[in-house]
Every structure is written in C-alpha cells, then in structure tokens.
Amino acid sequence: MLGMHVLELAPLLAHVLAALAIILLIALVGRKVARMLRQPEVIGEIVVGLLSGPAVIALLGRDTFETILPDSVFKLLKLVAQAGLVLFLVGLAHKLGTDHDKSPRSGTVWVAAGSLVPPLLTGVLLAGLVLLTDDTAARGSAPLPAFILMVAVSMSITAVPVMARILADRGMSQSAAGRLALASAIFIDAAGWLLLTLAISLGKGSLADVLHSVRALAFGAVCALAVRYGLRSQMARNACRRLPRTVTVILGATALAVALAMEHLGMTAILGAALVGLSIPQDKNAPWEHAVATVSRAGGALAPAFFVVTGITVLTGSLSHASWLLIAAAVVLGCLGKGLGGYLGARRGGQSKQTARTIAVLMNTRGLTELIVLQAGLSSGILTAHMVLPLIVMALTTTAMAGPLLSLLDRGASHLAPGAAPAATESSIR
Numbered sequence: 001m002l003g004m005h006v007l008e009l010a011p012l013l014a015h016v017l018a019a020l021a022i023i024l025l026i027a028l029v030g031r032k033v034a035r036m037l038r039q040p041e042v043i044g045e046i047v048v049g050l051l052s053g054p055a056v057i058a059l060l061g062r063d064t065f066e067t068i069l070p071d072s073v074f075k076l077l078k079l080v081a082q083a084g085l086v087l088f089l090v091g092l093a094h095k096l097g098t099d100h101d102k103s104p105r106s107g108t109v110w111v112a113a114g115s116l117v118p119p120l121l122t123g124v125l126l127a128g129l130v131l132l133t134d135d136t137a138a139r140g141s142a143p144l145p146a147f148i149l150m151v152a153v154s155m156s157i158t159a160v161p162v163m164a165r166i167l168a169d170r171g172m173s174q175s176a177a178g179r180l181a182l183a184s185a186i187f188i189d190a191a192g193w194l195l196l197t198l199a200i201s202l203g204k205g206s207l208a209d210v211l212h213s214v215r216a217l218a219f220g221a222v223c224a225l226a227v228r229y230g231l232r233s234q235m236a237r238n239a240c241r242r243l244p245r246t247v248t249v250i251l252g253a254t255a256l257a258v259a260l261a262m263e264h265l266g267m268t269a270i271l272g273a274a275l276v277g278l279s280i281p282q283d284k285n286a287p288w289e290h291a292v293a294t295v296s297r298a299g300g301a302l303a304p305a306f307f308v309v310t311g312i313t314v315l316t317g318s319l320s321h322a323s324w325l326l327i328a329a330a331v332v333l334g335c336l337g338k339g340l341g342g343y344l345g346a347r348r349g350g351q352s353k354q355t356a357r358t359i360a361v362l363m364n365t366r367g368l369t370e371l372i373v374l375q376a377g378l379s380s381g382i383l384t385a386h387m388v389l390p391l392i393v394m395a396l397t398t399t400a401m402a403g404p405l406l407s408l409l410d411r412g413a414s415h416l417a418p419g420a421a422p423a424a425t426e427s428s429i430r
Helices: 002-036 041-060 062-068 071-098 108-132 144-156 160-169 176-202 207-232 234-242 244-264 269-279 289-315 324-348 353-363 367-379 385-416
Strands: none
Touching: 002 041, 002 071, 002 289, 041 062, 041 160, 041 289, 041 367, 041 385, 071 160, 071 244, 071 269, 071 289, 071 367, 108 144, 108 176, 108 324, 108 353, 144 176, 144 324, 144 367, 144 385, 160 176, 160 353, 160 367, 160 385, 176 207, 176 269, 176 324, 176 353, 176 367, 207 234, 207 244, 207 269, 234 244, 244 269, 244 289, 269 367, 289 367, 289 385, 324 353, 324 385, 353 385, 367 385
C-alpha cells in the first residue's frame, strides 16, 4: 500500500521539481537583465516572476496553462513558495536586530520619523481615494480600520536587504547618507511589523476573533522565547560548533513549524517566521549565525517561486481590470511620502541638502519586503488582489528609481565640484 502511494506521488513530485527548475531559470534570466539595466537583481527576479504566469496564460490560454500546471502541482508549488518565504524571513527579521549597533545615532530618529509618518499618512490618503471612488473591488470586505492601517503600512515599508545591497555595490556603506538611511530603514521595518500585526488583529472584526489573535500571538511569543533561551544554552552553543548542519536543519524546521502553527491559529505564517527571526540572540560572533545565514540563503533561493505564485494569484485577472487612477495615485503618493518625508527628516536632523537628497532616494526603495507585507495583507483577507496590484507597481517603480536617481545625484555633485571624486560607483546591483 505504501509503495503504491509512493508511485502515485512520484510523478507529482517530478512535475513540481520540473516547474521549480523552470522558475529558477526564469529568475536567472531576470537577474541578468537587471544587471544589464544597472538595477538590483531582485527587481529582475520579481518582475519576470510576477509576469511569467500571466504572460503564459495570455499567450496559451487558461486551459493550456492548467494542463501545464495543474491545480495539484500549483498547490504544492505554493507550499514550496511559502516555505521559502518563511526561511528567508528568519534571516531578514534577525538582521533587523543585528545591524543597529553600527548605525549612527545622531539624526536617525528624525530620518526615521520623516520616512515613516508621512508615508503612513499617504497610505491613509490612498485608502481614502478607494473609499471616495467607491472602488468595491479594491476595498474588499475587511473592517475599515484594518484596511486603512494595512494600506498605510504598505506605503511606509523600506526594504532593508535591497538598500543594503545598493549601498554595498555603490561603495556607500560607510558614507553618512548610507549609514543613516540603513539605520532608519531598520527602525521603520521593525515598527512596520508591529503595525502589521495590529492590522491583522483588527482585521478579525469581532472581539472574540481579536482575543483569538492575541492568543495566537502569545503562542508565537512563547515559541520565540523558547528559541531564544534554547540557543543561549551551552548545549546549543556546543551543537552549533560540532553539528552545524544539524542545527541548521533544526532551526529551519522550527521556523516552519511555528509559522504553520501561527497560520493554523488564524494569523499568518509570515508573523510566525518573523517572531522566530527576532528571537534569535543578536551576537555576530555567536556559533548560530552560520545556521541563520544558511537558512536565509535557502529561503532566498526559493524566493522566485513566491514571485511566480504571487503573479498567478494576484495579477491574473487583475491586469485587465486595473484601476489606472489607483496605480498612478499609489506611485505618486509613494514617492511623495518617502521622498519628501525622508528629505525633510534628514534636513531636520542636521544633514546637508546633498546628503538629504541621497537619503530620500534610498528610503524610497521597497523591493521584496513590500511584497512580503502585501502577501500578509492578502492572505489575511484585508487586501484584495485589485488593491495589491497598484501597491506592487508602486513598490517596483520606487525601487527601480533608486539607481538612476543616485547616479543623477552623483553627476550633479561632480558638476558642482569638478575636482571631487564621485561619491559612488556604478557597479552592478544585487
């Protein structure tokens, strides 16, 4: 009997592996194109991943697409994508707690406030536009406070991993603008996770559901504390040194178990993964850092599957009914909130006009972190696919603008000071 089940599952697993191999090949093409265009490689992965599914459906038709990728295969592919996202988030959430020690304190509060509060307000304006135009497809049926807060959080996110890579590849990691922007982005994303948790709790609607969410968060917190104090034990330290691969597998399995349990309890798997990542003790010389990095890399390798699944789930059917007014408003408000807010915050923090402009451009990068937040809003039922689409366009547009705008600022600075060397290089960006 067991042998028969294995024989039945073998073709399904082979189909999933073949689909995953094609997705990874598409992601490779996206990265190469992004490098040619001097864009972050993740932008290439995201764009080709999001568009590949809808493009195949448009060219071959829905029936042919479902023959190529039947529902049973697509469901397993979604599980793989979710697992990759969970594993990647462990490293991302841990990074939010480990980079603050090298960041400058002076001016960080002002830049963070300027890059957080105005974008939250632009999110309220965008939600107000949805209500004003009576766009029921974008509005959905979530409680109004949850909807407004989720849109506001989506407008306020800054992508720490993408920004860090841009800074490294442009030689700006130790510059005043780079260090200040990265420190502020870490603070903003940490605040963003708290607001995201609140939005999902508000989305439950009734007091009983909110209490259920509180219990789920309490369960996640207990698991996080168990991970934290477990890793601090001498037994765990010795295991990390002697059995690094085993510890890596255990850490990844723990993150997946907590994430799935949180989802089963009514929250999202994303919050469970974030709690595990935040719980890992912050010590760059600790023996578990290798395990965290390996788990995060494994998740990052599977991230293209998340982009493809999101494209098929969100964009298919939404592109033809897209609200161009909402898309334009999301892009304009996204640039105004982060750009103007970041600039004014930097100026209030005592930075020069040139440094403030650079910070404003950097704070406008959203990238993969934005997609993760949007996925949380979509899976919790607070955001609809019609609302997610404009926010995806906004995230990709604002992130793609960063490289060209930084180069433009460099040229402007060189023009004003002909004898000075450019502040940044134009090497390829990951």
